[in-house]
Amino acid sequence: MLTPKQHKLFQFIEKTLTEKGVSPSFEEMKAYMGLKSKSGIHRLVSSLESKGFIRHLPNQARALEIVPRQNNIAAFYPIANDDSVSIPLVGKIAAGYPIEAVRTQDTVSVPPQMMGMGEHYALTVEGDSMQGVGIMDGDTVIIKRADRAPDGTIVVALVDGFEVTLKRLHTRGHSVALEPANPAYQTRIFSADRVEVQGILVGLMRQY
Amino acid sequence: MLTPKQHKLFQFIEKTLTEKGVSPSFEEMKAYMGLKSKSGIHRLVSSLESKGFIRHLPNQARALEIVPRQNNIAAFYPIANDDSVSIPLVGKIAAGYPIEAVRTQDTVSVPPQMMGMGEHYALTVEGDSMQGVGIMDGDTVIIKRADRAPDGTIVVALVDGFEVTLKRLHTRGHSVALEPANPAYQTRIFSADRVEVQGILVGLMRQY
DNA sequence: TGTTTTTTGTTCTCCTTTTGTTCCATTTTA
DNA sequence: TAAAATGGAACAAAAGGAGAACAAAAAACA
Numbered sequence: 001m002l003t004p005k006q007h008k009l010f011q012f013i014e015k016t017l018t019e020k021g022v023s024p025s026f027e028e029m030k031a032y033m034g035l036k037s038k039s040g041i042h043r044l045v046s047s048l049e050s051k052g053f054i055r056h057l058p059n060q061a062r063a064l065e066i067v068p069r070q071n072n073i074a075a076f077y078p079i080a081n082d083d084s085v086s087i088p089l090v091g092k093i094a095a096g097y098p099i100e101a102v103r104t105q106d107t108v109s110v111p112p113q114m115m116g117m118g119e120h121y122a123l124t125v126e127g128d129s130m131q132g133v134g135i136m137d138g139d140t141v142i143i144k145r146a147d148r149a150p151d152g153t154i155v156v157a158l159v160d161g162f163e164v165t166l167k168r169l170h171t172r173g174h175s176v177a178l179e180p181a182n183p184a185y186q187t188r189i190f191s192a193d194r195v196e197v198q199g200i201l202v203g204l205m206r207q208y
Numbered sequence: 209m210l211t212p213k214q215h216k217l218f219q220f221i222e223k224t225l226t227e228k229g230v231s232p233s234f235e236e237m238k239a240y241m242g243l244k245s246k247s248g249i250h251r252l253v254s255s256l257e258s259k260g261f262i263r264h265l266p267n268q269a270r271a272l273e274i275v276p277r278q279n280n281i282a283a284f285y286p287i288a289n290d291d292s293v294s295i296p297l298v299g300k301i302a303a304g305y306p307i308e309a310v311r312t313q314d315t316v317s318v319p320p321q322m323m324g325m326g327e328h329y330a331l332t333v334e335g336d337s338m339q340g341v342g343i344m345d346g347d348t349v350i351i352k353r354a355d356r357a358p359d360g361t362i363v364v365a366l367v368d369g370f371e372v373t374l375k376r377l378h379t380r381g382h383s384v385a386l387e388p389a390n391p392a393y394q395t396r397i398f399s400a401d402r403v404e405v406q407g408i409l410v411g412l413m414r415q416y
Numbered sequence: 417t418g419t420t421t422t423t424t425g426t427t428c429t430c431c432t433t434t435t436g437t438t439c440c441a442t443t444t445t446a
Numbered sequence: 447t448a449a450a451a452t453g454g455a456a457c458a459a460a461a462g463g464a465g466a467a468c469a470a471a472a473a474a475c476a
Contacts, residue, residue: 027436039438058358247426267471
């Protein structure tokens, strides 16, 4: 994930922040890293930021902050702490593989009000096919495991056993329609036996 | 994040407040910081306030107070853990009143990875003016308190002291543009002194 | 109670220092 | 030798200090 230098700098930032309560200046980081120019630091900081490890406000002095990390709890069922819940982040949707195949160790913590009973998991949205209802590329969606769903709800559907998508479900007799929310995509209609509902969309989270 | 001087002053204020129960006067802070003029203190106090570390009542003597921090977020460094943190849900945006005026007792719990340092609050989105970037009517947005923002970020802005909106901010010299993300709405341009930034959008949550 | 004095906070201008950003030439590395 | 990393300088912006004049609040006084 991080290059050795990025890692070294990240640890320095982290240490300075905890010990002194003040984020290091570019000059200080330059000295620590043994560089002769601040421009190198600027590059390292930018990459740390684009990888999501730190945040920083442009043109502000000593304005780095560490992005809080999740503990990696490998668990399938929700773990209830006092007031919060971690659920597994199982992968990206629209990646073209069944969800079972891409389970990871990642978890994401979710506000409890977003979940009801049952088993939940999270997915990262890829693509813009549900843009019209405010589900954007990169969003994290919270899914409640279910094998059927009310008409008109947004579901995770497995088509022909290998393609997973997030679409609005419409049932018409023996066929089901998977309807995107983007005029650039078409509604696809399948016979009921080709589509397996894997979960119902119950929540969405996004970070800026 | 704080600069060394801001940090030093903040600790002094905190210490004085806990030990003596009264906040230090500008004169006392001036002496502690080794300055010859109060204006520098005023600057530091303002920065601490705009960064959300303290609060103060204008034109009142010894009226500083420390902004309470979340239990699981340390003063200067967010601790990684799985607990959600609760932040106040202060009302609806686009409701037409300054945020300060509509504080409620409601809170909403938020996954920690969504927040960094500083004070955060949540708002319920009303209207469709930011639909284009996936911010829909009824969504809950997480806002970090700030009084300025990098160009191009989405902010909570108070216009003419009474109208609050969530829009993308663009600064052009002495005027600011508040840009919606919906072709049905127009970008509005104001002189800088009519617009007050109240916070920066850092996260979004939605329940289905 | 109303008026003056004192304390305290605010604002402004001018200035220096610190810090972050950018761009391009150069070196190093694979 | 192409790609990646570094150096260096110029620049831009933010942070902060001094000093004075001013405004508001609190305290003292009559």
